Amino acid sequence: MLGKILTILIYLGIVSYLGYKGWKETKLAPDYMLAGREMNPLVMAFSYGATFISTSAIIGFGGAAGMFGFSLLWLTFANIFVGVFLAMILFGKRTRRMGLVLKSLTFPELLGRRYDSRFIQGFAGLIIFIFIPVYSAAVLIGISRMIEISLHIPYDLTLILVTLILAVYVITGGLKAVMYTDSFQGLIMVIMMVILLLHTYSLLGGVIPGHQALTDMANLMPEKLQKGGMQGWTQGASFGTPLWLTIYTTIVYGVGIGVLAQPQLAIRFMTVSSDRELNRAILYGGIFILLMTGVAFIVGSLSNAVFYQLFDKISIQMAKGNIDKIIPVYIEKVMPSWFAALFLLAMFAAAMSTLSSQYHTGGTSLGRDFFEQALRTSRKGSITITRVGVCAAILATLIWSWSLPPSIIARATAFFFGLCAASFLPMYLFGLYWRGMTKAAAISSMLGGFLTSMFWLVFMHKKEAAALGICKTLFGTAALTAGAPKGSWAWLLQWVDPNVVALPIALVLAVLVSLFTQKYTREHLDYCWSNF
Amino acid sequence: MLGLGSLETALAFWLCIVATLICIIYGAVNWNKEGTPDKVKSEKIVTPPGQQEKDQ
Numbered sequence: 065m066l067g068k069i070l071t072i073l074i075y076l077g078i079v080s081y082l083g084y085k086g087w088k089e090t091k092l093a094p095d096y097m098l099a100g101r102e103m104n105p106l107v108m109a110f111s112y113g114a115t116f117i118s119t120s121a122i123i124g125f126g127g128a129a130g131m132f133g134f135s136l137l138w139l140t141f142a143n144i145f146v147g148v149f150l151a152m153i154l155f156g157k158r159t160r161r162m163g164l165v166l167k168s169l170t171f172p173e174l175l176g177r178r179y180d181s182r183f184i185q186g187f188a189g190l191i192i193f194i195f196i197p198v199y200s201a202a203v204l205i206g207i208s209r210m211i212e213i214s215l216h217i218p219y220d221l222t223l224i225l226v227t228l229i230l231a232v233y234v235i236t237g238g239l240k241a242v243m244y245t246d247s248f249q250g251l252i253m254v255i256m257m258v259i260l261l262l263h264t265y266s267l268l269g270g271v272i273p274g275h276q277a278l279t280d281m282a283n284l285m286p287e288k289l290q291k292g293g294m295q296g297w298t299q300g301a302s303f304g305t306p307l308w309l310t311i312y313t314t315i316v317y318g319v320g321i322g323v324l325a326q327p328q329l330a331i332r333f334m335t336v337s338s339d340r341e342l343n344r345a346i347l348y349g350g351i352f353i354l355l356m357t358g359v360a361f362i363v364g365s366l367s368n369a370v371f372y373q374l375f376d377k378i379s380i381q382m383a384k385g386n387i388d389k390i391i392p393v394y395i396e397k398v399m400p401s402w403f404a405a406l407f408l409l410a411m412f413a414a415a416m417s418t419l420s421s422q423y424h425t426g427g428t429s430l431g432r433d434f435f436e437q438a439l440r441t442s443r444k445g446s447i448t449i450t451r452v453g454v455c456a457a458i459l460a461t462l463i464w465s466w467s468l469p470p471s472i473i474a475r476a477t478a479f480f481f482g483l484c485a486a487s488f489l490p491m492y493l494f495g496l497y498w499r500g501m502t503k504a505a506a507i508s509s510m511l512g513g514f515l516t517s518m519f520w521l522v523f524m525h526k527k528e529a530a531a532l533g534i535c536k537t538l539f540g541t542a543a544l545t546a547g548a549p550k551g552s553w554a555w556l557l558q559w560v561d562p563n564v565v566a567l568p569i570a571l572v573l574a575v576l577v578s579l580f581t582q583k584y585t586r587e588h589l590d591y592c593w594s595n596f
Numbered sequence: 597m598l599g600l601g602s603l604e605t606a607l608a609f610w611l612c613i614v615a616t617l618i619c620i621i622y623g624a625v626n627w628n629k630e631g632t633p634d635k636v637k638s639e640k641i642v643t644p645p646g647q648q649e650k651d652q
Contacts, residue, residue: 134605137612144615149622157631165636275599282601298601339631347623354616595635 068215068405075252075409076229079416082244109348110250111417112332116147116323117253117356118418119206119411120199123391124473125357128315129364130379130390131289133278133297135311136361142320143357148349151324156333156342158496161595163334170425171327172433174334175488178495178592179506180584186438189429191487191514192327196429197457199480200422201464202473205388207415208465213392214408223465226412230419231458246421249413250352256403256410257359263399264363267370277369284368284378297365306559313561314478322481322563325488328425360391367394374398387471419461426457475527478561486513486566490574498578499589505577513570520562529558 129136159174168174172192176185208222217225268274275298282296293305301308323329336342367379367390375382375397382397383389395407431450435441441449468476490509494501521528522535529535529543541547548554600606 134600134608137605137608141608141611141615144612144619149615149619153622161634164634272599279599279601296601298599298605300602300604338634340627340629343623343626343629345623346619347627350616350619350623354612358612 067402068408071405071409072412075412078248079413082248085244106344106348107244107247109345109352111246111335112329112345113349113352113356114246114250114253114414114417115328115332115421116143116326116418117353117414118203119210119415120202120418120473120477121357122257122360122411122414123206123210124202124388124477125315125319126360126364127379127383127387127390127471128474129361130367130383130394131387132294132307132311132315133300133365133368134361135300136315136364137358138312138316139320140354140357140361142316143323143353144350146320147323148353149346151329152333152342152346152349155324155330155492155496156345157339158596159330159333160336160339160342162496162592165592165595168334169331170428170433171330171488172429173437174330175491175495175506176433176437179491179501179503180588181503181507182438182440184491184503184506184510186434187510188327188488189433189438191483192429193426193434193453193457195480195483196328196422196426197460197464198476200419200426200457200461201468202476202480203415203418203422204461204465205468205476206473207411209386209388210392210395210408210411213389213396214404220466223462226415227458227462230416230423231455246417249410249417252406252413253410254352254355256407257355259403260363260395260399260407261355261359263403264366264370267398268366268373274366274369277373278366281368281372281378284372286378286380297368304556306556309556309559309561313559313564314482315474318478318482318485318561318563321489321567322478322483322485325484325492326481327429327484327488328421330492331425363394364391367391367398370394370398385470388473423454423457423461427451427454429453430456469531479521479528482561482563482566483514483517486517486563486570488513489567490571494574494578499593500578500583501574502578502581502583504581505574508577509570509574512573513566516566516569517562520565524557525560525562526558 125136125139162168162178163174166174166177168177170189172185172188175188176182204223204226207226208219211217211222211226212219265271265274268277279296279298282299285294285296289307292307293301294307295302301311333342336345364379367382371377371379371382371394379390379394380387383393395404399407427450430453431448435449464476487510490513491501491506495506522532523529523539523544526543526546535541535543543558545554545558548557597603597606598609600609
């Protein structure tokens with residue numbers, strides 16, 4: 065216990081030094097918001113990766129892998145191929161170039177200036193400000209569960225302690241401080257995940273024997289999951305069953321595609337000085353993500369085999385039914401104690417890097433995008449509002465963390481990723497590539513995607529609809545899809561992620577409305593395109 | 597198949613490695629390619645919150 069606390073204190077000392085270094089180098093707003101646009105590619109890649117991957121991915125989705133098995137590796141594939149390769153090549157390069165011309169300091173500002181619309185910037189800022197706390201709550205729950213199990217500190221107290229440490233760190237530092245500490249944290253995470261993978265495979269006698277041991281355990285899959293369509297941890301789920309829909313529409317598609325329109329990631333493209341840095345970041349980023357989510361999902365799945373050999377129980381039994389506790393319990397029960405201390409540190413690092421970016425994004429969305437740009441308040445006023453925004457985002461995160469039910473991390477993350485994709489992705493993609501996209505189309509696409517997502521969550525997707533209770537109050541049923549005949553396509557819709565419906569609607573609206581509404585002037589488009 | 601119980605999961609396992617290799621190869625081949633130079637310079641337009649308040 066003392067060792068764990070000392071390790072954390074030493075780590076906090078190093079992070080404070082790096083934060084101070086970044087703060088001292090921060091002189092101007094582009095420094096504060098975009099790290100001076102001159103970041104080293106290794107720092108940028110590690111920062112992008114460390115922000116992208118957090119306790120949510122490792123503990124939340126790693127725990128989900130403990131339930132659903134190796135199918136989750138499709139998400140790792142999407143993370144690497146879509147979230148790094150395509151994101152940097154298709155989105156990163158043009159985002160950096162257009163962001164530079166349009167002097168954008170935030171993601172909503174890039175969209176707002178590309179479409180010459182204060183409404184777009186303000187509305188996007190407001191969506192991000194209101195909903196990013198759900199995602200940050202997922203991250204906060206992840207690290208708090210880890211600390212609860214590792215240091216035996218009560219969960220509620222952990223939530224407050226972690227929030228206090230982060231609040232000081234985010235409010236004082238700008239993006240430069242955040243990115244320096246991110247890259248240090250990324251390095252710790254890489255080392256820990258490599259050890260975790262090697263140790264797990266060695267416990268099971270190697271790669272193939274380890275996989276085989278899990279394959280042979282298919283009959284131990286809990287009955288409830290078998291009824292939902294699961295065949296085994298390495299066998300996957302039967303096509304079209306409720307769990308197949310959950311794995312592929314919510315986890316793989318929702319999160320895998322949603323990453324492309326994440327505001328806290330998109331601004332990182334604008335922190336480097338040329339395409340060269342993005343090319344190099346692809347190399348680092350690909351390896352980093354494989355070592356993070358790839359290892360987390362493999363170890364999460366294999367934890368069943370290890371637990372069964374050591375304790376005669378599968379992972380979800382060891383975690384007493386809470387998916388979010390599978391990885392923390394595995395670290396505590398299976399890994400050596402020195403590793404548990406360092407892994408806790410790595411998770412603390414992962415949580416800090418993501419939470420700091422989320423709070424930073426939440427604060428600037430309210431202060432700069434909504435108040436300063438959309439409502440035209442004074443800059444001095446908006447600075448105060450940004451700080452209030454950061455504090456409000458922190459507080460909202462804490463409240464969400466208290467009120468969300470167990471086994472929620474992966475779902476809360478998927479919710480925010482999906483919402484961002486449906487609301488922003490078509491407008492962002494066409495904004496970078498299609499001169500024919502109109503202002504009316506951009507607004508219709510954003511509102512259409514957002515409202516469809518919300519409608520689906522409130523009335524169709526059973527888990528959220530039942531938890532919110534609005535559908536029950538209005539129509540007397542938990543979800544409109546719940547009453548359909550069992551096994552019919554309408555019945556299956558209650559497991560289909562909102563994004564499966566909302567994103568195509570947003571895409572169609574973007575194209576159709578563009579065809580019939582007023583185009584931008586050639587001057588405006590030439591200006592936006594001037595750095596391509 | 598590496599001991600995995602279905603083509604679906606084995607394919608995902610291999611694709612993760614292939615995707616990483618694609619990233620490594622792309623990054624290595626384009627290591628020094630800067631693309632066309634930027635036509636605009638980054639402008640230091642606004643001072644950060646702390647600095648600005650000190651300036652005022």
